[in-house]
Amino acid sequence: MVDNAEKKLLVDAGKRIRETRSAQGLSLEQLARLTGISAPALSLIETGKRDPRLTTLKRIADALRVSLTTLIANGSDVVEPSPSSSTGGYDLGEYH
Amino acid sequence: MVDNAEKKLLVDAGKRIRETRSAQGLSLEQLARLTGISAPALSLIETGKRDPRLTTLKRIADALRVSLTTLIANGSDVVEPSPSSSTGGYDLGEYH
């Protein structure tokens, strides 16, 4: 399943999710309730052992109140800046 | 399958993929060869009828030589404020 580059993508995305979650003091159980995704499934995603679907990532991003791109952006990306919101860092609740 | 917001996410991502692909003059068959994803599967993804995995999106992004975030960054990354608390966080301090 999945080659090395893809593995790294999953591991990186998982790390970002975990960082975001723990920065908010949420447990897997709590995030599970917020997302409707089971805690074991979240654990697998955060440890890069599962290849989540797009809508699964979206539910996580929404629950953590970060953008989907925040969770999957790999440094090498120049995202065209959707104007007015740089998303350059942790967004602490500035929405327009 | 999938609620409305998620459906929109899939449709939007599909549109972006299709726009990018056709802007490069690629057919579904050609993109299928580049990505290793079958043309029928790509068709379903581009029309928002399938919920692709993260690594699937990555393969498409790579083949089209755009960033993953380009394909999924849209208006959907801003979640409504839901101003439930002054700290802006969930307060779930006391859970057992």
Next chain:
DNA sequence: GACAACCTTACCGTTAAAGATAAATTGCCT
């Protein structure tokens, strides 16, 4: 009309994601 190049849809088989549950594990306390 017939043909061609796309794209879409439908079916089937394999594989994996995701829910549920339980068990094992780690870590963090007093």
Next chain:
DNA sequence: AGGCAATTTATCTTTAACGGTAAGGTTGTC
């Protein structure tokens, strides 16, 4: 040490992604 919360891992079931193939549906051009 023990207990407790959090996380990981394992097993099972259901559902869906994905590839393959084949069949339909455009939209053209000759």
